[in-house]
Amino acid sequence: MINIGCHLSISKGFYKAAQEALSIDANTFQFFTRNPRGGSAKALDIEDIKKSNEFMKQNNxxxxxxxxxxxxxLCSSKPDIREFAKTMLKNDLERLKHxxxxxxxxxxxSHTGQGVEKSIEQIIHALNETITKDTDxxxxxxxxxxxxxxxGxxxxxxxQIIDKVEYTKIGLCLDSCHLYSSGYDIVNNLNGVIEEIDYMIGIDKVKAVHLNDSKHELGSNKDRHELIGDGKIGLDAIVNIITHPKLSxxxxxxETPNDVKGHGEEIKMLKDKLIKT
Structure with a gap:
């Protein structure tokens, strides 16, 4: 069974989001932990979360x-921004315990001009400083x-980051558009890219995939998502990612430029394609 969903708002609660996911034949979803362009976070409704967890269990x-x-x-050249980031990270991890x-x-x-090496050290330090022994x-x-x-x-x-973070549950979320834009040819050499990920980091560390087509060519270094099948990656390559035995x-x-109804149509298109494959 394919585990597929889209980004949904939790402004009306997790239970409503889970219901909305199921309405478009999704069995997972993504949500922002707080205002994505700011930092404020709404109080958690624990009863709503319990209700949504039960609903999600019932619907696999x-x-x-x-x-x-x-x-x-976590690696801004400005200390106050780094401290703000660590505060958000610590708070998010506490909230996710529920x-x-x-x-x-x-x-x-983003290193904002101070260089890659120094920024990687700052990210490692921030994660090691913020993650507590009861984080799970x-x-x-x-x-x-x-x-x-x-x-990244x-x-x-x-x-470099994963190797020096003391916490063991540190892994990877692949983004198909980002991978392609950064020069990894997932269209013509998906197996090779998967083998490189496995060799460099370990395929067992890959826990999720952002599934997006790309508006731009391989190696463009441009972050412009496109509807599935309408970009430079293409429907067939996206299906190959979904069905790859190490990712499926x-x-x-x-995360395509679509609304919830449009994402439902993309999910249907992908599932129909899988049936015909």
């Missing part, structure tokens, strides 16, 4: 993905497209 949901805000930059079926995904950060959530670094001063544009950069069991989250 896979893990859901909690996405950190874009403002969380959502046991969740994975936590974040963008490694998988924390996933997202593969990035390489625009601007982003960290290569498996080598991500490996994990959650796939659509």
């Amino acid at each position: 949901f896979a893990h859901i993905l909690a996405h950190a805000p874009y403002t969380m930059n 959502i046991p079926n969740s994975l936590y995904n974040f963008h490694p950060g 959530t998988w924390i996933l670094l997202e593969t990035m497209s390489g625009k601007g001063t982003e960290i 544009r290569s498996l080598e950069e991500i490996k 069991h994990i959650p796939f989250i659509l």
Whole structure:
């Protein structure tokens, strides 16, 4: 069974989000832990979360993905922004203890001019300082497209972080658009890319995939998502990702430029394609 969903709002609660996911034939979803362009977070409704967890168990949901805000930059050149990021990270991990079926995904950060090596050290330090002994959530670094001063544009950069984080549940969220834009040819050499991930980091560390087509060519370093089948990656290559034996069991989250109804249509298209494959 394919585990697929999309990004949904939790403004009306997790139970409503889970119901909305099921209405488009999804069995997972992604949500922002707080305001993605700011940092404020609503109080958790524990009863709503319990209700949604039971609903998801009854309907065979896979893990859901909690996405950190874009403002969380653990390697900014500005100390106050780094401290703000660590505060958000610590608070998010505390809140996710109430959502046991969740994975936590974040963008490694942008070095904003201070260089890759120093920034990687800051990310490692922040994670080791913030993660506590009672943290039990998988924390996933997202593969990035390489625009601007982003960290995580290569498996080598991500490996450096994972290797030096003391917490063992530290892994990877692949983004198909980002991988392709950063130069990994998942269209013509998917097996080779998977083998490289396995060699560099370990395929068992890959816990989720952001499933997006790309508006731009291989190696463009541009982060522009496209509807499935309308971009440079294409429907067949996306289906190959979903059905790859080393990935097929994990959650796939659509982040294409679509609304919920449109994501439902993409999910139907992908499932129909799988039946015909």
